[in-house]
Each structure stands twice: as structure tokens, then as C-alpha cells.
């Protein structure tokens with residue numbers, strides 16, 4: 203199985219390489235790296251846009267204000283006499299923008315890139331931290347954290363991973379106009395935990411998807427995941443010390459990083475016990491479930507209109523949208539679980555997929 207996959211991957215990469223060399227001659231775009239401290243405005247400045255032109259770009263489309271650029275992505279520049287075109291790709295979402303300066307006219311609009319995608323496979327062993335060992339093989343925070351996301355529900359911490367443990371994964375590389383611009387999804391992973399390899403596969407669902415293996419269906423946990431794309435920005439840390447004040451600042455939930463507007467689902471049948479807005483949590487909802495446990499959802503962009511005190515919701519029913527209200531710097535869902543009056547680590551109580559994906563995943567297992 204592994205050998206079979208590896209040969210498919212290398213054939214794919216070879217086929218792609220020849221495609222790339224054919225395209226290279228006709229290609230007029232240059233790929234430039236996003237550097238530390240870069241943002242849309244500094245990139246525009248570096249590429250000859252005056253202050254007035256930069257303002258025109260920002261005013262063209264409100265999505266440009268949310269464009270998120272990380273160091274492992276590139277943008278494209280094409281320059282001809284009197285014309286400069288930039289193509290920029292959001293690191294987190296599929297959003298892309300084409301920014302054109304032609305004479306004195308400046309336009310900036312979203313567009314759909316025609317990505318060519320190749321797959322690469324990375325193999326390694328763990329020495330020091332797991333995250334550091336992956337970063338040593340591929341210099342991309344996105345890719346390394348996606349790999350970690352595959353095992354969020356399998357490990358409380360990376361102490362279960364022995365020194366020298368083997369890992370491998372495949373990851374998409376996305377090319378636009380013949381140039382590498384960003385990494386896509388990590389698709390298959392393997393990590394030796396307690397001496398045996400645990401493999402996961404990314405199963406797509408709508409815009410998102412989850413990391414999964416057959417074992418995950420057997421886990422007897424009371425809740426489903428409340429989102430369709432599981433990317434963890436911060437885990438449950440009851441004893442977290444603030445790095446500067448050195449004061450105890452516990453994180454009593456898990457943060458799922460998702461773009462503004464992504465749907466949030468009830469993870470189990472329950473009733474709404476409270477909802478509203480406060481300074482820290484922003485827009486929030488609290489559900490009480492039939493097993494006596496409570497779940498909380500903070501920083502919502504919107505609470506669904508139907509939500510009322512005492513309203514009964516089913517597993518998988520939409521209750522709100524991810525946002526960044528309250529104390530928040532980047533859009534995410536802070537999800538917390540309370541059991542017998544105490545906050546507990548959500549990953550021990552939730553399955554690694556939302557309810558609407560269960561049948562799809564069961565079918566995958568049955569067909570293997």
C-alpha cells in the first residue's frame with residue numbers, strides 16, 4: 203500500500219516537472235516570497251504602487267482588508283511597459299486577488315486561480331520536538347501545524363512520541379501560471395505513536411474536511427466536532443503561564459481556527475441555556491446536553507436568529523458562525539466543555555468529525 207502510493211506520487215511529480223518546463227518559457231510571472239513583516243500595503247509599495255494607488259487598491263474590494271499572508275506563500279508579479287499585475291493568494295482560504303495597475307488606472311478584484319497541484323512526500327524521524335522535526339524537513343508552519351492537527355485527538359502531548367519515531371506525509375503544492383505559490387492540504391500522514399505507526403487520511407467535506415482513520419469511528423465520545431474543518435490554533439491548557447506577566451492565564455477550551463462566517467454545529471442534542479454578548483467572549487452560546495455536560499461557543503460573528511433560551515437543538519444543527527468578537531485577534535471558535543461544574547479538555551470528549559460526516563466516513567471504511 204505505502205509503496206504503491208509512493209510510486210504514484212513520484213510519477214505525478216515527474217509528469218508535473220515536464221509540464222512545468224514547457225510552461226516556463228511562455229510564463230511572464232515572477233514568484234516573490236512573502237517576507238517577515240510583509241502585508242498587502244508593504245508589498246504594493248515594494249512593487250511601485252504610490253500611496254494613492256495603494257488606497258485605491260484597498261478601496262476596490264473589502265476582502266483585501268482580510269487578506270492573510272504567511273511566510274510560506276508567494277505572490278506573482280508581471281511587469282510590462284506601463285502595466286504591473288500582482289496576483290495574491292490568501293494563506294488560509296481559497297481567496298485570491300488580481301491587482302492591476304495600467305497607466306493611471308488601478309483595479310483589484312477577486313479571481314479563481316487555475317491551480318495545478320502536485321503531491322510531494324516527506325519522510326523523517328522525530329528528534330527534539332515533533333513540530334521542530336517536521337519544520338526541519340519542510341519550512342512551512344502551515345504544513346507542520348496541519349500534520350499536528352491530524353493527531354490532536356490521539357495525543358495529549360507529544361511525549362507519546364519516542365525519540366527517533368518515524369513520520370511521513372504527503373502534501374499538495376499549488377502552482378499558478380507555472381509558479382509555486384502555496385501549499386495545499388496535507389493528505390496522508392503516518393506517525394509512530396507508542397511504537398506503532400498511526401496513519402490518517404484527509405477526507406474532504408464541502409470546503410473543509412477532517413483527518414481520519416477507521417479507529418476514529420470506534421471511539422466512544424459523547425460529542426461530535428462542532429465544525430467541518432478542524433485546524434487547532436490553541437489547545438486546552440489549565441496551567442498556562444502568560445509569557446510576559448508570568449501570571450497564570452489558563453486556556454480552558456480549544457480554539458478552532460476558521461475564516462469568519464464558517465458554520466458552527468451543535469455537537470450533540472441539547473438545549474440553549476444562555477446566549478448573548480460579553481466583553482471577553484464576544485457573541486456566545488451555551489448548550490446543556492442530555493448527559494449533563496455543557497458546551498460553550500465564543501467569539502461568534504453571528505448567533506443564528508432562531509436561538510432562544512430553552513430552544514432544543516439536534517446534533518448537527520447550525521447554531522452560529524465563526525467570528526472574532528470579544529477578546530480576539532484572529533477569527534476562531536473558542537469551544538469549551540464543562541463536566542460536573544469543571545472545564546475539561548474538549549479533545550477527550552469529541553469525535554474528530556462533525557455529525558454530518560459520519561455516514562461518509564463509515565462508507566469509506568466499508569469500501570476499504
Ligand SMILES: [Zn+2]
Nearest residue numbers: 455456457536
Ligand atoms: Zn480560546
